[in-house]
Amino acid sequence: MSGAEQSGHLPLAEGAEFDLVRVLLFEWGTRARGIGDDAAVLDVPAGERLVASTDASVEGVHFRRDWLSPEEIGGRAAAAALSDLAAMAATPLGMLLALGLPGAWREDVREIARGVGAMAERCGCPIVGGNLSRATELSLTVTVLGGTRRPLRRSGARPGDTLYVTGRLGGPGAALRALQSGSAPSRADMLRFAAPVPRLREARWLAERGAHAAVDISDGLLADAAHVARASAVTLEIDLAGVPRVDQVSPQQAATSGEEYELLVAMPAAVDVPAFVSRFGCDLTAIGRVKPFDGESVRVDGRPAPRQGHDHFG
Amino acid sequence: MSGAEQSGHLPLAEGAEFDLVRVLLFEWGTRARGIGDDAAVLDVPAGERLVASTDASVEGVHFRRDWLSPEEIGGRAAAAALSDLAAMAATPLGMLLALGLPGAWREDVREIARGVGAMAERCGCPIVGGNLSRATELSLTVTVLGGTRRPLRRSGARPGDTLYVTGRLGGPGAALRALQSGSAPSRADMLRFAAPVPRLREARWLAERGAHAAVDISDGLLADAAHVARASAVTLEIDLAGVPRVDQVSPQQAATSGEEYELLVAMPAAVDVPAFVSRFGCDLTAIGRVKPFDGESVRVDGRPAPRQGHDHFG
Numbered sequence: 143m144s145g146a147e148q149s150g151h152l153p154l155a156e157g158a159e160f161d162l163v164r165v166l167l168f169e170w171g172t173r174a175r176g177i178g179d180d181a182a183v184l185d186v187p188a189g190e191r192l193v194a195s196t197d198a199s200v201e202g203v204h205f206r207r208d209w210l211s212p213e214e215i216g217g218r219a220a221a222a223a224l225s226d227l228a229a230m231a232a233t234p235l236g237m238l239l240a241l242g243l244p245g246a247w248r249e250d251v252r253e254i255a256r257g258v259g260a261m262a263e264r265c266g267c268p269i270v271g272g273n274l275s276r277a278t279e280l281s282l283t284v285t286v287l288g289g290t291r292r293p294l295r296r297s298g299a300r301p302g303d304t305l306y307v308t309g310r311l312g313g314p315g316a317a318l319r320a321l322q323s324g325s326a327p328s329r330a331d332m333l334r335f336a337a338p339v340p341r342l343r344e345a346r347w348l349a350e351r352g353a354h355a356a357v358d359i360s361d362g363l364l365a366d367a368a369h370v371a372r373a374s375a376v377t378l379e380i381d382l383a384g385v386p387r388v389d390q391v392s393p394q395q396a397a398t399s400g401e402e403y404e405l406l407v408a409m410p411a412a413v414d415v416p417a418f419v420s421r422f423g424c425d426l427t428a429i430g431r432v433k434p435f436d437g438e439s440v441r442v443d444g445r446p447a448p449r450q451g452h453d454h455f456g
Numbered sequence: 457m458s459g460a461e462q463s464g465h466l467p468l469a470e471g472a473e474f475d476l477v478r479v480l481l482f483e484w485g486t487r488a489r490g491i492g493d494d495a496a497v498l499d500v501p502a503g504e505r506l507v508a509s510t511d512a513s514v515e516g517v518h519f520r521r522d523w524l525s526p527e528e529i530g531g532r533a534a535a536a537a538l539s540d541l542a543a544m545a546a547t548p549l550g551m552l553l554a555l556g557l558p559g560a561w562r563e564d565v566r567e568i569a570r571g572v573g574a575m576a577e578r579c580g581c582p583i584v585g586g587n588l589s590r591a592t593e594l595s596l597t598v599t600v601l602g603g604t605r606r607p608l609r610r611s612g613a614r615p616g617d618t619l620y621v622t623g624r625l626g627g628p629g630a631a632l633r634a635l636q637s638g639s640a641p642s643r644a645d646m647l648r649f650a651a652p653v654p655r656l657r658e659a660r661w662l663a664e665r666g667a668h669a670a671v672d673i674s675d676g677l678l679a680d681a682a683h684v685a686r687a688s689a690v691t692l693e694i695d696l697a698g699v700p701r702v703d704q705v706s707p708q709q710a711a712t713s714g715e716e717y718e719l720l721v722a723m724p725a726a727v728d729v730p731a732f733v734s735r736f737g738c739d740l741t742a743i744g745r746v747k748p749f750d751g752e753s754v755r756v757d758g759r760p761a762p763r764q765g766h767d768h769f770g
Contacts, residue, residue, distance in 0.1 A: 152611055152687040155679070156763060178687065180543035180672055181509035181600075183607045186500050195495035196510075196552040196599050198589045229494035238510040240554075240597045273597070275512045283554045283587070283597040285510050286495075293497045297466055358494055365469070373466040373492065449470060 152178030162243070162251055162274055169255040173262050174269040175236075182270035184236050190289035192235075195226035201280040209321050212250035214336040216257025216282065222360065223284035224265050224340040225403040229358040230295070231349035232288030234267030234342065239284055242277030254282070265342055294345065298355035299374035299408035303432040306348075306413060308341050308404045309424055311363060312391030315399025330388060338403040344422050348407050351414075359402040364440055364447045366406055371439035374408075379441045380430035397442070408432055466492030476557070476565055476588055483569040487576050488583040489550075496584035498550050504603035506549075509540035515594040523635050526564035528650040530571025530596065536674065537598035538579050538654040539717040543672040544609070545663035546602030548581030548656065553598055556591030568596070579656055608659065612669035613688035613722035617746040620662075620727060622655050622718045623738055625677060626705030629713025644702060652717040658736050662721050665728075673716040678754055678761045680720055685753035688722075693755045694744035711756070722746055 151167060151174070154160040167174050176182060186192045199205060199219035210218065220237065227234055239258060243251065262269050267286065313334025317327035327335065345356060355374060357366045363385065371378045380397070387396035418426045440447040465481060465488070468474040481488050490496060500506050513519060513533035524532065534551065541548055553572060557565065576583050581600065627648025631641035641649065659670060669688060671680045677699065685692045694711070701710035732740045754761040 152683075155682055155686065179610050180540040180670075181507045181546070181602070181607075183544070183609075184506040184508060186506055192498040192500055192506060192549075192601070193495045194498060194550065194552060194599070194601060195585060196554045196587050196597070198554045198556065198587045198597070200556060200589050200591050202592070203590045226494040230497070232495070235506075236508065238508060238599060240510045240512045242512065242514060242556075242595060271509060273510050273512045275514050275595075276517045277514050277595070278516070278593050279591065281556060281591070281595065283510070283512070285508070285552060285599040287506070287508060287601075288495070293495075295497075296493050356494075368469055369466075369492075372469065 150176045154178060159274060165251050166255045169252050170259045170269055173259050176270060182236060182238065184270060184287060186235065186289045190291050191293060193227060193230045193232040193288040193290055193293055194285065195223060196283060196285040197223040197226060198281060198283040210336055212253035213257035216254040217261045217337060219282035219284050220258045220261035221338045221340050221403060223286045224261065224267060224342065225358040225360065227286050227288040228340045228342045228345040229356050229405060230288065230290060230293045231345045231356065232290040232293065233346065234265050235287045235289050236270035237262055237267050237284060237286050238270060239272040239282060241272065241274050242279065242281035243274060244277055244280055247280045265340055292349065294349050294353055294356045296355055296357050296370050296373035299370050299376050299432045300354055300410065301376060301432050301434045303354050303408035303410055304412065304428050305378060305380065305430040305432065306407045306409055306426055307363065307386060307429050308344055308426055310386040310388045311402055311404060312387040312396035312399045314401045315395055316388065316391050334388065338401065340403060341405050344424060345405055347418065348409065352410050353407050354410055355408040357406050359404045359406055360400060362398040362400045363406060364397050364442065368439045370406065370408065375435055377433045377436045377438055377441060378430060379433055382442050384427065384429045386425050386427040464490045468492055473588060479565050480569045483566050484573045484583055487573050490584060496550060496552065498584060498601065500549065500603045504605050505607060507541060507544045507546040507602040507604055507607055508599065509537060510597060510599040511537040511540060512595060512597040524650055526567035527571035530568040531575045531651060533596035533598050534572045534575035535652045535654050535717060537600045538575065538581060538656065539672040539674070541600050541602040542654045542656045542659040543670050543719060544602065544604060544607045545659045545670065546604040546607065547660065548579050549601045549603050550584035551576055551581050551598060551600050552584060553586040553596060555586065555588050556593065556595035557588065558591055558594055561594045579654055606663065608663050608667055608670045610669055610671050610684050610687035613684050613690050613746045614668055614724065615690060615746050615748045617668050617722035617724055618726065618742050619692060619694065619744040619746065620721045620723055620740055621677065621700060621743050622658055622740055624700040624702045625716055625718060626701040626710035626713045628715045629709055630702065630705050648702065652715065654717060655719050658738060659719055661732065661735070662723065666724050667721050668724055669722040671720050673718045673720055674714060676712040676714045677720060678711050678756065682753045684720065684722065689749055691747045691750045691752055691755060692744060693747055696756050698741065698743045700739050700741040
């Protein structure tokens with residue numbers, strides 16, 4: 143327990159449930175902090191606002207056991223939650239993991255924890271608390287807390303803004319199509335599907351350069367563009383051919399691929415794209431513009447975009 | 457959507473999933489705030505620290521459908537999470553609800569939301585975000601955020617402190633025993649089981665009067681006393697006959713009844729119990745004392761307490 147003590151955890155009681163918690167804490171080492179009280183205690187830096195989001199990854203809904211390793215499931219769940227902090231241009235302060243754990247997954251706890259821990263470390267986000275419960279399906283509900291002086295909201299897009307998207311789209315959708323048809327995705331597509339990267343530093347860089355609005359592309363570019371358009375009461379015009387995409391994916395597929403965790407950002411002025419690319423090793427592409435609301439939320443090449451997006455309850 | 461607009465929510469997209477979110481927001485009215493962005497934005501009052509906890513209530517683990525109404529399930533899940541803020545003597549700032557919703561529960565969403573909303577209102581805690589996912593079993597993962605100048609921790613108990621417990625114990629355990637044996641619990645026991653009340657104001661009152669440590673009694677008095685003892689590296693001595701209990705429950709049953717959501721508090725000096733009782737309409741009872749660690753975490757009437765507590769994975 144020396145690692146645990148270094149991290150300021152409280153001593154844990156005996157029993158199988160706490161043994162599982164000990165497995166998590168051993169795997170996380172110093173990435174977990176102050177575990178074991180009724181609640182975590184954190185400090186939001188002076189002058190910053192608190193940003194909070196909770197995001198669930200559920201077996202059979204968000205992932206399938208035969209598609210992803212336990213480590214990937216853990217990393218992806220953490221990344222999906224942290225991506226919401228990126229969309230707000232917030233710096234991570236802490237993460238809480240509520241794990242619903244069926245008996246059939248108990249042996250995989252260490253590997254799940256490894257994936258969560260690696261993503262937490264990559265994003266500089268300590269793991270400060272959580273909850274462990276029996277369940278009939280595996281679920282990871284990740285709550286992330288962050289701080290920022292000026293949150294970047296969906297509602298800030300203004301006519302005249304240019305729309306930029308980070309990265310290249312279409313990989314997760316292509317991987318999903320391959321998996322669903324029983325064929326093997328390309329290595330690159332599978333990496334995009336299994337190991338997405340929250341664009342935290344990229345978002346803060348863009349926010350510092352005056353970004354008006356942002357959203358992370360979890361439902362697909364067109365669906366999330368519609369969220370920004372509605373929230374900002376504007377029309378978003380997207381040039382489909384300009385949407386950056388991975389190999390062997392059509393512009394339409396790229397524009398509707400979900401779980402990208404790239405960012406769509408409305409910028410009031412042109413961005414120094416080469417500086418962004420050289421700093422982050424990540425594409426940044428102008429794909430359209432913000433117009434006064436003309437009766438349509440999103441236009442693609444001038445035509446109204448069809449309704450898009452995943453709907454778990456449709 | 458006028459209620460939603462009053463509360464500063466963003467406009468929501470179309471579709472069955474967002475229709476369910478609209479049901480939640482309609483039910484919550486102004487108790488929900490600023491829903492619809494990638495994350496919630498909150499402010500921790502100047503000079504206060506952020507306290508955060510996440511707590512899951514899972515069908516078949518924490519409740520059964522035939523035991524509780526959907527409204528009670530919602531209220532109880534929110535109360536269990538808010539009770540962790542009480543244990544830290546924190547004031548609620550916001551709540552996020554991640555709902556795992558099976559098809560068989562979809563018609564009950566409004567009633568579940570009503571229970572969550574009533575508890576949020578009772579505790580002065582706005583609902584600031586959440587997540588909605590399909591699932592095969594109903595689960596409510598509630599994350600609560602609070603603020604406090606001086607968090608009350610499990611680790612602060614000192615030799616010489618007096619141990620106090622709020623309320624009367626044993627009701628939830630008695631209700632559970634009745635339900636499990638197929639008989640009807642008493643109305644009072646069932647109320648304690650189905651509608652627990654987080655002791656938020658009570659905790660702050662005790663913290664202002666110098667409390668050294670607190671824990672909420674979710675695992676049972678003796679099990680949670682052991683948590684305090686281990687965290688504080690002391691021995692807790694409990695006088696079993698002094699444990700306040702509901703009617704027709706033995707002291708032993710009261711001391712091991714889980715999901716009480718009362719508080720066990722270590723106080724350095726005697727408390728004005730009549731002032732507490734008249735202010736909160738809630739009992740406060742001295743049940744023991746804190747001693748230097750003598751090799752046992754908890755002693756009951758001088759004898760080592762047997763290992764206690766719920767263990768979902770035992």
